[in-house]
Amino acid sequence: MAAFNLSPSDTSTFILRGIPGMEDSHVWISLPYAICYIFCLLGNVSVLFVVGKEQTLHQPMYLLLCMLALTDITTSTCIVPxxxxxxxxxxxxxxxxxxxxxxxxxxxxxxxxSSILMAMGFDRYVAICNPLRYATILTHTRLATFGLISLIRGILCALPMPLMMSQLPICGKRIIAHTICEPILVAKILCGDLTFYRLYSLGMTLTLVGLDMMLLALSYFLILRAVLRISSQKAHHKALNTCTAHISVMLMFYTPYLFFIMINWFGGSIAPHVQIFLANVYVLVPTMLNPIIYGVKTKKLRDKMKKFICRM
Known part of the structure; x- marks a missing residue:
């Protein structure tokens, strides 16, 4: 409780104001946060447990889903508590x-x-376009290597911004009108040249996300071309049905992100509390829905989840 006595001028702290102007409603606003977090933990931990326990689910698609579940848990845990x-x-x-x-x-x-979603697109491409070599192309060793590379890629991409911020003095009020340390808001209270920050943010969006989205688009172009060559209508439906969960998760991840970037760049007229709500919805809702979407759309995982629930 001693934290309450700290002032915004404390040189080692920031003040997160939550949602300014709606302080009286903070308790009610907290309910969807808590509900999203509970469902996120239950869903993603269940996926990790079921896939880990069932040998028949030790396949590339489900192992990638476990990686996605770990990132979802990390994201929500960084924000909600x-x-x-x-x-x-x-x-x-x-x-x-x-x-x-x-x-x-x-x-x-x-x-x-973003890396995992790209790998999932490649997984669907191999499963549909080259099914006979699926097991030899997507081996456990290659998946482990991919996981390590994506972790290193993430560290190399995530570290420069906070390292740059840590070197700059703080000259503005140490108050951040948000529930999280939004990089844009932190940058506004820093002194010094922020050219690197602006160029880095723009470069990350255009190169990292743009590259991943281009590779995903290429994967689905090749998948669609392969599916259209199949004469059977039933085979069409079966092939595309295996992609629906991934497409849903992918759209839920990239569409709000691009929308949120547009708001930050051009949405000066949007009320601050609305921007805060949108930022939290963008982060929290996908982490809660991802395991639900895969649980509903993927028959094998759905059946194993049912057995797990019945045993409880």
Whole structure:
């Protein structure tokens, strides 16, 4: 409780205000946060447990889904506990190192999730376009190598921004009108030349996300071309049905992200509390829905989940 006595002028801390102007409603606003987090943990932990326990699910598609579940848990855990602390107990103080750590882990989880979605697109491409070589192309060793590479890629992409911020002095008020340490808002209270930050943010969006989306588009172009060559209508439906879960998760991830980027760049007229809501919806809702979508759309996983629930 001593944290309440800290002031915004404390040189080692920031103040997260939650949702400014809606302080009286913070308790009610916290309910969807808590519900999303509970469902996120239940869904993703269930996926990890069922896939880990069932030998028949030790296939590339489900192992990639486990990687996605880990990034979802990381993302929501970086955000929700601190947000609930603000809403319930007015724990608005966060250390500068804690703030930069949050930015790092959110960036790491985002880059890894984008990489995993790209790998899932490649997985669907091999399964449909080259099914006879599926087991030899997507081996466990290659998946482990991919996981390590995506982790290294995430670290290399996520670290420069907080490292740059840690070197700049803070000259503005140490108040961040948000529930999380949004990099754009942190940058606004820093002194010095922010050219690197702006170029890095733009470069990350255009190269990293743009590259992953281009590779995903190429995968689905090749999948569609292969499916159209199949004469059987039933085979058409079966082939495309295996992609629906991934397409849904992919759209849920990239569409809000691009929309959120547009808001940050051009949405100056949008009320701050609306922007905060949209930012949290973009992060929290997919982490909750991803395991549900795959559980509903993937028959083998759905059946194993049912057996697991019945045993409980």
């Amino acid at each position: 601190k947000a609930l602390g603000i809403f319930w107990f007015n724990l608005e103080v966060i250390t500068v190192s804690g703030c930069l750590t949050q930015i790092t882990f959110l960036g790491l989880a985002f880059v890894m999730q």
